Every structure is written in C-alpha cells, then in structure tokens.
Amino acid sequence: MARTAKRVPLGTPVVRPEPERERAFLVGLEVRTRGRSGAKGTVTAQASAARDAAAMPTAKAESAAKSGKPSIPEFDADESLAELRTLAESAGAEVVGEILQRRDRPDPATLIGAGKLEExxxxxxxADADVLLFDHDLSPSQQRNIEKVIQRRVIDRxxxxLDIxxxxxxxxxxxxxxxxxxxxYMLPRLAGHGIEMSQLGGGIGTRGPGETKLETDRRKIARRVRxxxxxxxxxRRIRTQQRQRRESAPxxxxxxxxxxxxxxxTLFNALTHAKVLxxxxxxxxxxxxxxxxDLPSKRKVLLxxxxxxxxxxxHTLVSAFRATLEEVQRASLILHVSDASSRLSAEQDAQVEIVLKELEAEKKPRLRVMNKIDLLDDEVAQSLLADSMREESKTVYVSAKEGTGLDKLLERIDSVxxxxSVSRVHLRVPQKEGKMLAMLEAKARIYSRKYKDGAVELEVEAPASVVRRVREWVLA
Ligand SMILES: Nc1nc2c(ncn2[C@@H]2O[C@H](COP(=O)(O)OP(=O)(O)OP(=O)(O)O)[C@@H](O)[C@H]2O)c(=O)[nH]1
Ligand SMILES: [Mg+2]
Incomplete structure (x- = not known):
C-alpha cells in the first residue's frame, strides 16, 4: 500500500489497507498406539479405527446401535488438521505450511521428538511463518520448550x-x-513466561477484550478474574429478570x-426472517x-x-460461556442441527452430544435437523426428504439456504x-364480537365456520391461552 498522503475530498470513505495476515504453520500429531481411549484432545489414539469406520458411516452407526453402546467416532489426524486449517483461517491467518507427524507416543517434554522439531x-x-499452530493442547512447559527450539511463537488449539x-x-x-x-488459560502459564509474553507484538493468542492480558502478575490476574x-x-442477573418476565407468558x-x-x-434467519451473521x-x-x-397451530415459540x-x-470456554448457554439448558426443545453434507457429521454429532451432557441438557426433548441437503445428490436428498415425512420421524431434512423442508420442521416442532397445548374446540360467537372473531382468525386454526342467528359457529384448534379468552362461547 502506498503510504504517501493524498488529498482526498471530505466525506470520501477512508479505505483502510487489509491488515497483513499472519503466516501460520500447522503441526498435527497422530499417535498410533491403540487402546488409550482416555486420550484427550487431538491425540487420535484410535485414529486408524476411526478412519476405517469413517469410510462407512452407516455401518458404523448400525453396529453401534446393535451393541447398544454409542461408540464415539473420532476425527483422524488428517481430518483434524483440515479443521485446524479452517480454524486458522477463521482467526484471520494465512496457512503457509503444515506437517503431520505420526509417532507411537507423545514426548512429554516437547510433544514431538527432537529430530522432528528441528525439521x-x-x-x-x-515458509517464513510468524506462528506455529499446534493441533493439540500443550502443557505450559511443552509450549516453552517448543518455542525455544522453533524460535517462533507457538499457539495451541x-x-x-479462544482467539477466534x-x-x-x-x-x-x-x-x-x-x-x-x-x-x-493464562494463569498456569505465567511462570517463566514473563519476558516472552510482554514482548509479543500482537496477533493470534494475544488478542482479547481485556487490556490486562499481558500482565504477568498472578495476583493481579486473579483479581481481574474475580x-x-x-x-x-x-x-446474568439482568438476563434472569428478563427471562422471568418472558416466562410469565406461556x-x-x-x-x-x-x-x-x-x-x-442460516436456519435461524430462514425461520425468523432475522438477519444474524x-x-x-x-x-x-x-x-x-x-x-x-409462529408455528402452524398459531402458537408462538422463541427460537x-x-x-x-x-x-x-x-473446558474453560464451556464454563465461561455457561451464561450464554443457559438458553440451551432452559429450552423446552433442542434442535440439533447437523451438516448432512459433511463426511464428518457423525463425529461432529458425537461431539455435540458430549457438550450437551456437560450442560446437563442431553435428556431434553430433541429433534435432529439434517441441514444442507441441497449439497447432497438429488436422488439421495429426495429419499431423505420423503423419509422425514413419516409422522414419528425425529429427524427432519432441510436446506436452510434454499428453504427446503422448513414447513415440515415447523410442524414437527409444533407436535413436540x-x-x-393446542386443543380443538367448538364455539358459538356472536357476530357483533368483531374483535374476538378477528383474534381467532389470527391465533387459531379454523376448520369450519357457519353463520346462524347472528352468531358464528366455529370449529377451531387453538392454544390454551387463546381458548381461555373465548371460554364463555365454548359449546359443551
Ligand atoms: N449449501 C448450503 N450451505 C449452507 C446451508 N446452511 C448454511 N450454509 C452455509 O454454511 C456456512 C455456515 O453457516 P452459519 O449459519 O453461519 O453456521 P453456524 O452453525 O451458525 O456457525 P457458527 O455460528 O460459526 O457456529 C455458511 O457459509 C452458510 O452459507 C444450506 O442449507 N446449504
Ligand atoms: Mg452462527
């Protein structure tokens, strides 16, 4: 970008140069040892098993159903690295290289072996990378040891x-x-990190709404936490009050x-005509x-x-975002949205399940929404759509982008x-009750309407809150 100042007429919008994107180098690790199922994070101990299974997701689901135990499918290292790429880009970085190392067991000091680290x-x-992004959680000492060898900033998953x-x-x-x-996240990482941290010049891992992020005094940070x-x-208190006001209505x-x-x-916007990002x-x-x-029964729900x-x-994020996720904990119904076009949707679903458990929301009434069916083969999409027409189906196939299947989804929500609750009633309302009749038109499903002796006889299906307002005209 030219830096010479040019005279611009007043009112001309200032075009800011795109900030230079950080150059990120990605590092993944596949651990080949089998059977260490407790392995956390991206150490994909069962990676090869997961890969075999990923090739036939349906068979996998079936065998899981037969054994009665839902097996948790895992991402393999390549898939995991692909996800890290998207994360890096979402953080605004440019991916300039990547490496995947396979080894039998992670090195406690540096995660990966010394030779590989030199490489x-x-x-x-x-690649002239500014930062290394590890597809793992690193202990504070691993992070320091790796930084010493690499001489670049090292950021874990x-x-x-957190940065995104x-x-x-x-x-x-x-x-x-x-x-x-x-x-x-920072608290346990302060020891020995003082100098490096205060020298960081910005970029991934250094951004944050708080100005205190570079303070190295543990006590100050603890105070800030409180x-x-x-x-x-x-x-949260304000939100609870708002919710109580809201919950007084049914x-x-x-x-x-x-x-x-x-x-x-995208689904939220399609259903509510909102414009969230x-x-x-x-x-x-x-x-x-x-x-x-508005549901087909004319009841309203909040989405x-x-x-x-x-x-x-x-984990720090789940607990920090507990207030945000309270909406999920308090919901009457959960719509679990999956990307039906993703090869990894079974793995992703299993992960969603884990978080729902953590929120103690796994037992709530639930509907599965398989989204993005516009990306599926036409024939497959049609048969899935037909499938979700079955009354008892708890899965609804939609394309939020194209608006397919949304009516069915609303019907399903309505039935759950x-x-x-909605009931069907028979009413005789005097014709002069124009306001009440208009209210019924707006808030009830009307099945029949007969005019007789200055009154209207109606067969309607309406929510209890509406029936209460017209109860004096309900026929036995
Ligand atoms: N082809 C297709 N793309 C879709 C559909 N629904 C969403 N997308 C695209 O998928 C991407 C993610 O959509 P979002 O609605 O932002 O997803 P989200 O679940 O809200 O994502 P986060 O808020 O980041 O967790 C966007 O690029 C959408 O345009 C769909 O039905 N079909
Ligand atoms: Mg979103």
Whole structure:
C-alpha cells in the first residue's frame, strides 16, 4: 500500500489497507498406539479405527446401535488438521505450511521428538511463518520448550479457539466471558513466561477484550478474574429478570445447537426472517439471539441461536460461556442441527452430544435437523426428504439456504412442544364480537365456520391461552 498522503475530498470513505495476515504453520500429531481411549484432545489414539469406520458411516452407526453402546467416532489426524486449517483461517491467518507427524507416543517434554522439531523449525523458517499452530493442547512447559527450539511463537488449539472467540465477541457479556476464559488459560502459564509474553507484538493468542492480558502478575490476574466474574454475574442477573418476565407468558423456547458451521444461524434467519451473521468462518456466532416464530397451530415459540460447539471444546470456554448457554439448558426443545453434507457429521454429532451432557441438557426433548441437503445428490436428498415425512420421524431434512423442508420442521416442532397445548374446540360467537372473531382468525386454526342467528359457529384448534379468552362461547 502506498503510504504517501493524498488529498482526498471530505466525506470520501477512508479505505483502510487489509491488515497483513499472519503466516501460520500447522503441526498435527497422530499417535498410533491403540487402546488409550482416555486420550484427550487431538491425540487420535484410535485414529486408524476411526478412519476405517469413517469410510462407512452407516455401518458404523448400525453396529453401534446393535451393541447398544454409542461408540464415539473420532476425527483422524488428517481430518483434524483440515479443521485446524479452517480454524486458522477463521482467526484471520494465512496457512503457509503444515506437517503431520505420526509417532507411537507423545514426548512429554516437547510433544514431538527432537529430530522432528528441528525439521519443523527449518520448514517454518523457509515458509517464513510468524506462528506455529499446534493441533493439540500443550502443557505450559511443552509450549516453552517448543518455542525455544522453533524460535517462533507457538499457539495451541485452545488458545487459537479462544482467539477466534475474542475476535468475534460483540456484546459486553460475550467479551467478558472470553476474557474470563483467556485469563483462566493464562494463569498456569505465567511462570517463566514473563519476558516472552510482554514482548509479543500482537496477533493470534494475544488478542482479547481485556487490556490486562499481558500482565504477568498472578495476583493481579486473579483479581481481574474475580472482577470479570462479578460483572458476568451482574449481566446474568439482568438476563434472569428478563427471562422471568418472558416466562410469565406461556411461550416455549426452542434452542438451536450444533457443531460450528452446521448452519444454525442460516436456519435461524430462514425461520425468523432475522438477519444474524451467517458465515463460513467458524464461531461466527457467539452472542445468543432470541426471536419469535409462529408455528402452524398459531402458537408462538422463541427460537434461540447460540454459539457453536467443536471437538474438545476447551473446558474453560464451556464454563465461561455457561451464561450464554443457559438458553440451551432452559429450552423446552433442542434442535440439533447437523451438516448432512459433511463426511464428518457423525463425529461432529458425537461431539455435540458430549457438550450437551456437560450442560446437563442431553435428556431434553430433541429433534435432529439434517441441514444442507441441497449439497447432497438429488436422488439421495429426495429419499431423505420423503423419509422425514413419516409422522414419528425425529429427524427432519432441510436446506436452510434454499428453504427446503422448513414447513415440515415447523410442524414437527409444533407436535413436540407442550407449552400452551393446542386443543380443538367448538364455539358459538356472536357476530357483533368483531374483535374476538378477528383474534381467532389470527391465533387459531379454523376448520369450519357457519353463520346462524347472528352468531358464528366455529370449529377451531387453538392454544390454551387463546381458548381461555373465548371460554364463555365454548359449546359443551
Ligand atoms: N449449501 C448450503 N450451505 C449452507 C446451508 N446452511 C448454511 N450454509 C452455509 O454454511 C456456512 C455456515 O453457516 P452459519 O449459519 O453461519 O453456521 P453456524 O452453525 O451458525 O456457525 P457458527 O455460528 O460459526 O457456529 C455458511 O457459509 C452458510 O452459507 C444450506 O442449507 N446449504
Ligand atoms: Mg452462527
């Protein structure tokens, strides 16, 4: 970009140069040892098993159903690295190289062996990388040891996700929650990190709503944690009051949940005619939004769009975002949105299940929404659509983008929601009750209408709240 100042007429919008994108080098690790099922994070101990299974997702699901135990499918290292690529891009970085190492067991000091680390240092240098992104959670000492060899900033997966959250938080509450998670992540990492941290010049892992992020004094950070928690508590109290006001009306809340990028916001917009952000970036939505939706029975429900989930969602984030996720915990119905076009949708679903458990919301009434069927083979899509027409089906196939299947989805929601339950009644309303008749037209499904002796006889299906308003005209 030319830096020479040019005279521009007043009122001309200033075009800012795109900030230079950070150059990121990705590092993945596949651990070949089998049977260490407790392995956390991206150490894909059962990677090869998962890969075999991924080739035949239906067979996998069937065998899981037969054994009665849902097996948790795992991402293999390549898939995991592909996801890391999207995360890196969502954080605004440019991926300039990547390396995947397969080994039998992670090295406790540096995660990967010394020889490989030297090789990575060379590759990162020749790609002129600014930062190394590890597809793992690193212990504080691993991170330091690796940085010593690589001579570049090293960011682990949790830190990367926290960074994307920091970038996307818009509301005060969202920002506070991200700051809290960042502080909690930082606390155990302070020892010996003082100099390096204060020298960081910005970029992934250094962004955050809080100005205190580079403070190395543990006590100051602990104090800030308490302060942020207090502020979150205040926001939460206001939200509880708002919710209590809302809950005095018989309106059920329906929460959209699902893996990041499944299309929750797109579906939310399609159902509510809202305009929340839809984006191919991960974690585009952080702050929850609520909007009313009219069901075919003319009942209203509140639909909530919220933050997406991801494999091994950092625990600090789940707890920091508990207030945001309260909407999910309190919902009458959960719509679990999956990307039907993704080869990984079974793996992603399993991860969503884990977070729902953590939120103690796994037993709530639920509908599965398989989204993006426009990306499927036409024939497959048609047969799936026909499938979801079956009355008892708990899965509905839709394309939020093209608006396919949404009517069916609304019908299904209508049949599951219990609040303000719908019943069919027979009414005789005097014709002069124009207002009541108009109210019925708007809020009830009318099946028949007969005019007789200055009154209207109606056969209607209406929510209990509406029936109460016309109870004096209900015929026995
Ligand atoms: N082809 C197709 N693309 C879709 C559909 N629904 C959503 N998308 C695309 O998928 C991407 C993610 O959509 P979002 O609605 O932002 O997804 P989200 O689940 O809200 O994601 P986060 O808020 O980031 O967790 C966007 O690029 C959408 O345009 C669909 O039915 N068909
Ligand atoms: Mg979204």
């Amino acid at each position: 990575i240092a060379g590759a990162a240098a020749s 949790t830190q990367l996700i 959250f920091a970038k996307h938080a818009r509301t005060r509450e969202g920002q506070l929650q991200v700051e809290l998670a960042q502080l909690q 302060n942020v928690e207090q502020q979150i508590e205040n926001v 309106v059920a809340t329906v929460a959209l949940v699902g893996y990041t990028n499944a299309g929750k916001s 839809e984006s191919p970036r991960m974690f585009a939505t952080l702050d929850p939004t609520l909007r009313g939706v 909530s769009d919220t933050v997406g989930f991801i494999r091994s969602l950092p 929601i219990e609040e303000d």
